[in-house]
Amino acid sequence: MxxxxxxxxxxxxxxxxxxxxxxxxxxxxxxxxxxxxxxxxxxxxxxxxxxxxxxLNNPVATANIKGGPLRPQITGTVNFFDVPDGTWVCADISGLPPYRPAVGSANPIGPHGFHVHEFGNCQTGDPGDPFQTAGGHWNPTNQPHGNHAGDFPVLFSNQGRASMCFFTSAFKPEQVIGKAVIIHQNPDDYRTQPAGNAGKRLACGVIQRFNG
CATH class of the missing domain: 3.10.350.10 (LysM domain)
Incomplete structure (x- = not known):
């Protein structure tokens, strides 16, 4: 990337x-x-x-991100551009919680795990453990965590805002339409199976075809 x-x-x-x-x-x-x-x-x-x-031309696909009950302040977009040999992903997110370092056995809050998940379903469900309807990480080639097609870099909050773009060769934008983007409470360690110990799901957005 x-x-x-x-x-x-x-x-x-x-x-x-x-x-x-x-x-x-x-x-x-x-x-x-x-x-x-x-x-x-x-x-x-x-x-x-x-x-x-x-x-860049217009994105092929986009996800409008909205925070759930654990962090309703989160809003933003994630755009997926078709580029040679893969996809250019651009995220612009605001309302992220303040960073909190790890204390004792508690994980830090932020930088935030950030992934494509299997299902384009952002129903809240359990308000204490929301967005479980999005399923697990999108992993079409059955790779270990850290190499899932849906594994993205973590989001670093700058007074609540994270803005970044990166390249991935793992998929083309058409392949993720109908799936979901999830932002997690904790950092992804890119090691723990199957989801990097990224913690609860703070925000969700269904990936849809961009209509201009």
């Missing part, structure tokens, strides 16, 4: 035969935008392995 430097773009590594023009055609993006995002690049002499900034 990797992060981008220019808002509205993702990193693309040049392959044999790539030119700015054919990349713009292939991924239906503006050639002028590509050139503007890469002012130091010699567009007539791209090198294999070189990294350029590629502009």
């Amino acid at each position: 990797s992060t981008n430097n220019i808002p509205g773009s993702f990193k693309y590594r040049i392959k044999a035969g790539d030119t700015m023009y054919n990349l713009a055609q292939k991924y239906n993006v503006s050639l002028n935008n590509m050139l503007a995002m890469n002012p130091s690049i010699d567009s007539d002499n791209l090198k294999i392995g070189q990294t350029i900034n590629m502009p």
Whole structure:
């Protein structure tokens, strides 16, 4: 996974035969935008392995995140963009609880576990243990936790807000439509099976096709 430097773009590594023009055609993006995002690049002499900034189109899928009874203040969006070889995921979340370090046997609150779960169902159910209807982590290839297709980086709260983008090669956006995004109370340790000991589910959003 990797992060981008220019808002509205993702990193693309040049392959044999790539030119700015054919990349713009292939991924239906503006050639002028590509050139503007890469002012130091010699567009007539791209090198294999070189990294350029590629502009993003509209997301293919999106999830509107809403907090449950344990943290109703949470709101935000998670967008899924179709990019070469995978998906660019962008999250913008507010209302996260203040960080609390681990005390005794209690886990810390934050940074927050963040995953795609099996079922697009955000019914609250038990208010003390909400969103169980979303099922477990989405794991279509039956991998151990830490390598689930639905395993994402944790969300770091900045006075309640977390905003980040990252690349995953584990799926394309179409594959997660109809599933759910869950934000957990505790950090994911990426080790404990089957769910990383990320604790209770604070917020949920069903992933739907983006309609503009």
